[in-house]
Amino acid sequence: MESTASTIQIHVSGRPFTRDCRPRWLLEELGVAYTPVPVGIFSGDARKPAYLATNPTGKVPFLVDGEVAIFESGAILIYLADKYGAGEVAPAQDDPARGEYLQWLFFAQTTIEGPATRLFANRTFLRERPSAGERAAEAEAELIAKAPIVAPVLESRTYLLGDRFTAADVMLGSALYWVAGGGALDKLPTLAAYYGRLAARPAFQRIFGEPPSPA
Ligand SMILES: N[C@@H](CCC(=O)N[C@@H](CS)C(=O)NCC(=O)O)C(=O)O
Missing domain, CATH: 3.40.30.10 (Glutaredoxin)
Structure with missing residues (x-):
């Protein structure tokens, strides 16, 4: 850039x-x-x-x-x-999709981000700490419990709002980067497939390169 x-x-x-x-x-x-x-x-x-x-x-x-x-x-x-965004990556104020866009953006940050960061931290840079394994397992269980809230939407849509990539996908995709780095994506197949679609985007690759390894 x-x-x-x-x-x-x-x-x-x-x-x-x-x-x-x-x-x-x-x-x-x-x-x-x-x-x-x-x-x-x-x-x-x-x-x-x-x-x-x-x-x-x-x-x-x-x-x-x-x-x-x-x-x-x-x-x-x-x-x-x-x-x-020129109307591309966010529905306009008067677009009926605006509410769902905000819903998923906030859902990703308030519900997925917490366990995703705990999982990532405890499987990577904090992994030597006592109880890191337990904390990571708890975070993984929380992600597995919350995933069914969004998974049905992503089973029938390419992105959170359908064919249209929005800033809500940036929020959820960036949280899933931590889930991938924490080694739990294979337990969340619908989110894994969605993450694969995001990771195929050239802009994603320019920012993230390869997902970090938990090892
Ligand atoms: N809720 C804030 C959290 C920001 C945040 O925690 N940033 C981390 C990096 S991911 C940071 O700067 N940490 C440094 C620190 O806490 O001292 C946001 O979403 O921007």
């Missing part, structure tokens, strides 16, 4: 598995240029006054677009899709 001649700045960790992948993937889909601004979330720099003065969460992603400055990846996705 060209990083010049754009007003959009996305503060990023520099690692593929953090939530800044969400706005980067969406902008990549849209072909909209942005400037990645590295923030040291692993070095501790993100907790220093200089960054906290602009983003009090000390986290990524953080978007600056002219006068607009937003933290929270869900809010950033909705903002970018509405402003730069």
Whole structure:
């Protein structure tokens, strides 16, 4: 992605598995240029006054677009899709599909993201910790319990809203990246097939490359 001649700045960790992948993937889909601004979330720099003065969460992603400055990846996705999506990646306010779009975007972040991150963390960078195996198993069981809420929709649709790829797919797909990295996707066949369709998209591959291995 060209990083010049754009007003959009996305503060990023520099690692593929953090939530800044969400706005980067969406902008990549849209072909909209942005400037990645590295923030040291692993070095501790993100907790220093200089960054906290602009983003009090000390986290990524953080978007600056002219006068607009937003933290929270869900809010950033909705903002970018509405402003730069040209009606493609978000149903318009008066489109009846808007409600379902918001529903799946929030469902992915509030219901799938939690167990997905716990699964990923406990099967990768926290795997040596005592009880990591137990925590991962609990997270996997939670994902298996929640998957039937969305799976019936994805059995008959290519993407969450049908043939149309939207920012809700970015939210769910980015959570499934952690599920894949945590080695649990084969237990969720409908979501695995959907994830395969997302992972075949060139924009996805430019952001994520290969899914991380739990080993
Ligand atoms: N709810 C926030 C969570 C952001 C978040 O936790 N970001 C992580 C990276 S994925 C982070 O910056 N962590 C650094 C820290 O907690 O110090 C969002 O969706 O944007």
